[in-house]
Structure formats: C-alpha cells, structure tokens
Amino acid sequence: MYFLEIKIEHKDFLGRIRHWDNLKVAFETDTVWIRDFSSEQINSAEIHQIPYKIVYEAKENLLFEKGKLLPSKKLPSGLLWSPILRALPVSLPKFNHNYFGIDQRLKMNLKSSENVKPAFAMLVSFEELKLYIESAPKYRLEPLKWVVIDKRILLFGFPLLPVKGSTFWMNHDFLLPTGYDFEWFSLTGTFQEKLNPSKENLILWNEDNSYSVIPKETIKPLSISSFRLTFS
Incomplete structure (x- = not known):
C-alpha cells in the first residue's frame, strides 16, 4: 500500500488528485x-x-520512502480516514505561488519528457547557416525570424531550415529543448512571473538548466540581406 504525506499548508496542491x-x-x-x-x-x-510531498510504501506498518530500502518511520496510529471528496472541500484556499519561504524553494530543473512538442526554434552555428542561406530561395526564409546569441544564431518559425542545430519548443515565453520540460511544469506560469514579469523577453533554456534572456525587440525577420549586413 502507498501513502502520501504533505504538510497541511501545502494541501492546495492536492486539488489536482481530488477527483480520484x-x-x-x-x-x-x-x-x-x-x-x-x-x-x-x-x-x-x-x-x-x-x-513538498513524500511518497511511502507500507510494509508491516513501516513506511519506506519510495525507492529506498530502509524504513523512514512507522505509520502513525489513531488516524481517522475519510473519503478524499469529503476531507478536501471543493473550494481550497489559494496557494501563493509567488511566495517561497527559506525552506520552500523550488529549483527550476529540466527533465526528459515523453510529451514531445513541435520545434519552434533552432540554435545553429554561423557556419552552418551561412552554407544554407547563401543559396536558399527567398520563400524559404520569409516565414522565419532570427537573433544572434552567444556567437550562434537562433532561428524562429515554421518550418525550420534543414540544417544541423539544437531545437526548442515554446512554453509561455520559455524556449525549452525539445524532449524536455520543467520538472514542475504546472508552475511554468509562476516561473514566467518571476523571471519575465514584463513579458518583453524570451528565455532560452539549456539542458544544463542555465538560460539566456533574449529581448523580443532584438528579433528580426530572416533574409539574405539582413544576414549579410549583420556579418559584413
């Protein structure tokens, strides 16, 4: 049997499983x-x-934290159990996602995700893009925009070019590597408010959890002339 333990001040998060x-x-x-x-x-x-949860597996009245071999504690005695629909009211107090106390910090880590989204952007080297763009037809470039970042070029739009590069998908104003999502993806809106409250930037997230801030005003349409002018 499995048990979940969570502090009562965090019970708002249980609303997502109340229908079970x-x-x-x-x-x-x-x-x-x-x-x-x-x-x-x-x-x-x-x-x-x-x-903030802890998940346990119960064995002979001992609670083993999920994935661990040694018991963490005994199951408390005298607990009064009620159906979740009765124990958790429909209108739960709203949790303030913008406040994190000293012991309530969440790290914005990426993790692999099976829910792969279509690529919206691509990070390529100057050399790779130059080889393609010099002979590319105009119509192939018109749907795209670009910006120079960390001595590389970030392309935006559909369809992306058939060149080698790292692809990203869009979530709010975050560009996340394809095949990845935030570990706490339900708090993406909160992360946006903390890192990009004005929504004037795009934030490029790397697999090592570092990120770069890209002002939206620096992004421009892609064309052979704009490419040549930038690197002339």
Missing part, C-alpha cells in the same frame, strides 16, 4: 496523509507534480 474518489485522507496535527493509491496513480504525472 478511491483515495482516503487523514489529518495528523500539521500533516495530511493520503492512502489507497493504485500503482498507476502513484506513478502518474499528477502525483509527480505535487511539490
């Missing part, structure tokens, strides 16, 4: 406990995206 009416909930001082997960539920994206 097979679950039971119990309260212990400042902690919320949830049980009766199926194996599919406990390994789902909904559970993965709940921050």
Whole structure:
C-alpha cells in the first residue's frame, strides 16, 4: 500500500488528485496523509507534480520512502480516514505561488519528457547557416525570424531550415529543448512571473538548466540581406 504525506499548508496542491474518489485522507496535527493509491496513480504525472510531498510504501506498518530500502518511520496510529471528496472541500484556499519561504524553494530543473512538442526554434552555428542561406530561395526564409546569441544564431518559425542545430519548443515565453520540460511544469506560469514579469523577453533554456534572456525587440525577420549586413 502507498501513502502520501504533505504538510497541511501545502494541501492546495492536492486539488489536482481530488477527483480520484478511491483515495482516503487523514489529518495528523500539521500533516495530511493520503492512502489507497493504485500503482498507476502513484506513478502518474499528477502525483509527480505535487511539490513538498513524500511518497511511502507500507510494509508491516513501516513506511519506506519510495525507492529506498530502509524504513523512514512507522505509520502513525489513531488516524481517522475519510473519503478524499469529503476531507478536501471543493473550494481550497489559494496557494501563493509567488511566495517561497527559506525552506520552500523550488529549483527550476529540466527533465526528459515523453510529451514531445513541435520545434519552434533552432540554435545553429554561423557556419552552418551561412552554407544554407547563401543559396536558399527567398520563400524559404520569409516565414522565419532570427537573433544572434552567444556567437550562434537562433532561428524562429515554421518550418525550420534543414540544417544541423539544437531545437526548442515554446512554453509561455520559455524556449525549452525539445524532449524536455520543467520538472514542475504546472508552475511554468509562476516561473514566467518571476523571471519575465514584463513579458518583453524570451528565455532560452539549456539542458544544463542555465538560460539566456533574449529581448523580443532584438528579433528580426530572416533574409539574405539582413544576414549579410549583420556579418559584413
């Protein structure tokens, strides 16, 4: 049997699993406990995206943190279990995503994602683009825009050019490597508010979790003449 433990001040995040009416909930001082997960539920994206949680597997009344071999604690005794629909009211207090206390910080890490989105941008070298653009037909370049970043060229638009490069997809004003998403993807809007409140920039995210800020006003239409003028 699986159990989920979360501090009561973070119970707002449980709203995303409230519709799983097979679950039971119990309260212990400042902690919320949830049980009766199926194996599919406990390994789902909904559970993965709940921050501040701890997931346990129960064996002989001992709780083993998921993925660990040694027990962490005993299951508290005397818990009163109620159906999740009854224990969690429909209107939960709104959690302030913009506030993170000293012990409530979330790192903006990327992780591999099976939900691959269409590429919206491509980062290529100057040499690679030059080989193609010098003989490219005008209509092939017209749908695209570009900007120089870190001695490389970032292309935007559809369809992208048939050249070698790293591709990115768009989420809010973040450009994320294709095949990746934020570990806490449900908080992407919050990350946007923290890093780009004016929405005047695009933020290019790298697989090593570094990023570059690109002012939108620096992005221009792609053409042979603009390319030559920039690098003349």
